[in-house]
Structure formats: C-alpha cells, structure tokens
Amino acid sequence: MRLLVTGGRGGYLGRHVVRAAREAGHDVVAVGSVDADVRDRAAVHALVARHAPDAIVHTAYDQSDWDVTATGAAHLALAAARHGVRMVLVSSDAVFSGRSPAYDESARPDPITAYGAAKAAAETAALAVVDDVVVARTSLICGDGRSKHEDLVHRAVGGADVALFEDEVRCPVHVGDLASALVELAAGSRRGVLHLGGADDVSRLELGRLVAVRDGLDPSALRAGRRADLEDPGPIRVRLDSSLAGRTLVTRLRGAREFLAP
Structure with missing residues (x-):
C-alpha cells in the first residue's frame, strides 16, 4: 500500500505514523508544508495526483489557524474523493464540550473552543465528501519522552511557573x-468515526506525576491548579469511550498508567 502522510516530515504524530507504516512494509510518502500548503486547494489536488496514494493519513493541523485545520482538511477530502483514495482524518476530543460524563462514537460534537470548532468542521467535510473515510478522534498524545506534555512536566519540575x-x-x-492504530485503519476497511483514546482517564496533574516518576523526577515539585478557575476554561473533563476500537483493532491502546510506568 502507498500511504501519504500529511505532517509526516515535521509533525510529532506524523513522524511516528511514517515510521509505523514503513515498519509494516508500506510505501510511504511523508509530506509537509514545503511540499504543499493544505490551504491551497490546487496544490493539494496536485500533490495527491502526483503521488497517487492508496490512502491518506491526515495528521497536519494548527490549533490557532482555522484555514490549516478546517479548510486544509476539506481540501484533502475533496482530493481524496476525486482520486478515489481512502482517508484517515485525525481529529480530537476538543470537538466535545465536556458536559457529558463520557463520549462514544454516537456523540454529536458540541465544541466550545475555536480549535474544537475547526476540528468539527474538518470532520463534517471529510464525512460528507469521502465515501471511504475514517475520522479518528484522539486525546493527549505522549509517551515517547518527546511530547509537549512531557516537556512541560520537565520544565515545571525545573522551576517554570507552570x-x-x-x-x-x-x-x-x-x-x-x-500511530500503529492509524496505519492499521489506513490499510483496513472500517469507515466512519472511531475513538482512539488511551484506556485510562487521568487528570493533567496525575499525568504529570506519572511522567515525573518515570523519568526519575520529584513529582511533589509539580504545582496543582484548576482549569475551572480560568476566565475561559474550555472543555474540562472529556472522557473518550474507545471500547469500540478495543474490540475491533489489533493495535492495543494502552492507558497512561501502563505506558508511563517506571
């Protein structure tokens, strides 16, 4: 299978998808903003036509740029539909408000932030335009020691005002x-929405303490705060029900308490 991965050159998740796909024996085309600006519809169509992939895994996004996150995904969806290419769109738990105790795939997006709205728009475009599509909603991505979440913990322990x-x-x-789950989906036949969160629901503080213990740092150095005290807190408690993925995928999505164990 030839797999085109947006964000595959410089993106945190995209680089891992490229590695997982190559390890699985796939022909991978890793692209970044230097290859095509996803905000440019003509450039996106030319990119897909030139590489003729069997599937696209779209990981590229910008939390502060609607055109990259929403319009860019729509351009990829239109190109995938035109060329008969399967699409896996990486989305986010940010499409939910956090007002419900948990969210499975039947839950309707109700974003309360600009980024969540952009991701919800991207989902709508992909599901409306592409027949062979999976919208893969996920949560905080970490675990290899290089994520922004783990870096934040190290800075906090080091004395940063965090x-x-x-x-x-x-x-x-x-x-x-x-990354392995996304590659599995790209090579498979499942369609529609699928939640790909970890098995454990944990607070940001607990996540930080798990990272600190794993890395031999002092977890007591981490300062607690409350998101609810912010003027515009956004979604606070968003639990993705990923049990469907657990029943249908070969890839196992571990919880933070397992994958961050010392």
Missing part, C-alpha cells in the same frame, strides 16, 4: 500506539 490542572481529565494515548 500549574498542572487537577480538574482537567483526558484519556492520554501513547504516540506509538496511536
């Missing part, structure tokens, strides 16, 4: 597990 929220709950997933 508080880790004790009331914000997510379902962190190991970047390697997620």
Whole structure:
C-alpha cells in the first residue's frame, strides 16, 4: 500500500505514523508544508495526483489557524474523493464540550473552543465528501519522552511557573500506539468515526506525576491548579469511550498508567 502522510516530515504524530507504516512494509510518502500548503486547494489536488496514494493519513493541523485545520482538511477530502483514495482524518476530543460524563462514537460534537470548532468542521467535510473515510478522534498524545506534555512536566519540575490542572481529565494515548492504530485503519476497511483514546482517564496533574516518576523526577515539585478557575476554561473533563476500537483493532491502546510506568 502507498500511504501519504500529511505532517509526516515535521509533525510529532506524523513522524511516528511514517515510521509505523514503513515498519509494516508500506510505501510511504511523508509530506509537509514545503511540499504543499493544505490551504491551497490546487496544490493539494496536485500533490495527491502526483503521488497517487492508496490512502491518506491526515495528521497536519494548527490549533490557532482555522484555514490549516478546517479548510486544509476539506481540501484533502475533496482530493481524496476525486482520486478515489481512502482517508484517515485525525481529529480530537476538543470537538466535545465536556458536559457529558463520557463520549462514544454516537456523540454529536458540541465544541466550545475555536480549535474544537475547526476540528468539527474538518470532520463534517471529510464525512460528507469521502465515501471511504475514517475520522479518528484522539486525546493527549505522549509517551515517547518527546511530547509537549512531557516537556512541560520537565520544565515545571525545573522551576517554570507552570500549574498542572487537577480538574482537567483526558484519556492520554501513547504516540506509538496511536500511530500503529492509524496505519492499521489506513490499510483496513472500517469507515466512519472511531475513538482512539488511551484506556485510562487521568487528570493533567496525575499525568504529570506519572511522567515525573518515570523519568526519575520529584513529582511533589509539580504545582496543582484548576482549569475551572480560568476566565475561559474550555472543555474540562472529556472522557473518550474507545471500547469500540478495543474490540475491533489489533493495535492495543494502552492507558497512561501502563505506558508511563517506571
């Protein structure tokens, strides 16, 4: 299978997807912004036509740029539909408000942030335009020691003025597990929405303490805070129900308490 991975050159998740796909024996085309600006519809169509992939894994995004996150995904979806290419769109738990105790694949997006709205728009475009598509919603991505979440913990222990929220709950997933799951989906036949969160729901503070213990740091040096005290807190407790992925994928999505164990 020839797999085109957006964000595969410089993106954190994209690089892991490229590695997992190559290890699985696939022909991989890793692309970044130097290859095509996803905001440019003509450039995206030319890119897909030139490389003629069997599937696209779209990991590229920019939390502060609607055109990259939403419009760019729509351009990829249109190109995938035109050329008959399967698409795996990486989405986020940010499409949910956090008002429900948990979210499975039947839950309707109700974003309360600009980024969440952009991801929800990207999902809508992909599901409307591409017949052969998977929308893979995930949570905090970490686990290899190089994620922004793990870097934040090291900076906090080192004295940076950083508080880790004790009331914000997510379902962190190991970047390697997620990458393998995305490659499995790209090579498979499942369609529609699938949640790819980790098995454990943990607070940002607990996640930080797990990272600290794993890395031989002092977890008591981490300062607790409350996201609810912010003027515009955004979603606070978002638990992805990923049991469907657990029943249908070969790849196992471990929980943070397992993959961050010392």
